[in-house]
Amino acid sequence: MRLFLAAAAIALCGTNALAQNGPVAIGTLPQGSLGYSIAAAVAQVATAKTEIDVRAVGQGGSSVYIPALNQGAIDFATSNIFEAVFATQGSGNFDGSANPNIRVAAMLQPFEVGMMVAADSDIHALSDLKGKPFPVGYIRQRLVGVMQEAVLEAAGLSVDDVDGVPVPNFVEGAKLLAQGTVVGVMLAPGSGVVKQTMSQLPVRFISVIDGDDAAAAVAKSLPGSYVGRVEPSDRLPEITEPVDLIGYQYALLTHADADEDMVYALVKALHENKAALIESHGSFRRFDPAAMATQVDGATFHGGAERFYRETGIWSE
Structure with a gap:
């Protein structure tokens, strides 16, 4: 390739x-x-x-x-x-x-990136991912895996805490979410992939950075990043409440x-x-x-x- x-x-x-x-x-x-x-x-x-x-x-x-x-x-x-x-x-x-x-x-x-789950999911925080099927690997988009590991580690978790489902990229992860194979996927609100998923399954985003310590840990792992607060708006129906995501340029x-x-x-x-x-x-x-x-x-x-x-x-x- x-x-x-x-x-x-x-x-x-x-x-x-x-x-x-x-x-x-x-x-x-x-x-x-x-x-x-x-x-x-x-x-x-x-x-x-x-x-x-x-x-x-x-x-x-x-x-x-x-x-x-x-x-x-x-x-x-x-x-x-x-x-x-x-x-x-x-x-x-x-x-x-x-x-x-x-x-x-x-x-x-x-730009902001965070975790997208089904609207009716019982996943409301990163800790709720424990033992649940969740995308890992990202052999064609390793950066997504690095970002995912950064927020999990900042929350006291690791990829070993989820039931890992290997995916090549976030597009395939989103397809698995729509099919109900995984409970979530890391994506950017407002992207075409999010809109496509929403045409099949109502979704929402959850916060991935909780508190100053987590923010500092993520910023150390991802240079130049910060807490990106995203508010609900008509343009982003997938944002159902204010959420703190990975923010960066x-x-x-x-x-x-x-x-x-x-x-x-x-x-x-x-x-x-x-x-x-x-x-x-x-x-x-x-x-x-x-x-x-x-x-x-x-x-x-x-x-x-x-x-x-x-x-x-x-x-x-």
Whole structure:
């Protein structure tokens, strides 16, 4: 799969980042995920507002497209900020496999992830998962497993406390939830997968961070994360009460050898076109151009992005 992505990306991107030599790829999660929708919106706006032709390329997971990004087989990718740290350092879901060429281009929007269960479930807290069938493994999306382990450990649990059901990714986990095979799955409210599941089964989210100690433990395990409080709204029927989820910035990543002018032009287009981003996908209502240069220990910004942020005055030393 990794070789397939690299070959496909090279065919897509060509040997030069400029539009006349072929489209530029943004590696991201599969279609139907919120990650794909975000990448597709970035690609649409970048293509419309620059001379660069950009395409979102959905793949099974970041374990495929992050190494391709590191190698320069693709020029951009989307993921959360703590994965950028993990990938760069060779920790977390990239334990022992450092990708030192990963760079941050922009923070795109705040994001929350938590546990989704059936609306009529007796699961109301993480402790209620003990002994219950629950997705584990995530061989194609190891980051989901890392996040799941972080919140379980912060609650005094481990994957050994659940009746583990191996899944390759969260999409399959959601299918098993709809079928009643598992009692929950880790997902992002508002994503296409959540909406698809709700068409088959009413669902709700539960809090995954309970108290300051748990918040500190999760932040240590997932650099740059914080408690993301999500309130009920008409837009999120799956949120039936205020819940505390894993909050973090979802980021646009690039690689160290990406053309500096290309990265500069792309982040400039995003910074100046929030309305167009919102038109492409409503989640960009939460996009804050002034927060695009938010820095996290362990993550390094690309020089082209830093140049633009310094010129704009939002870069902080």
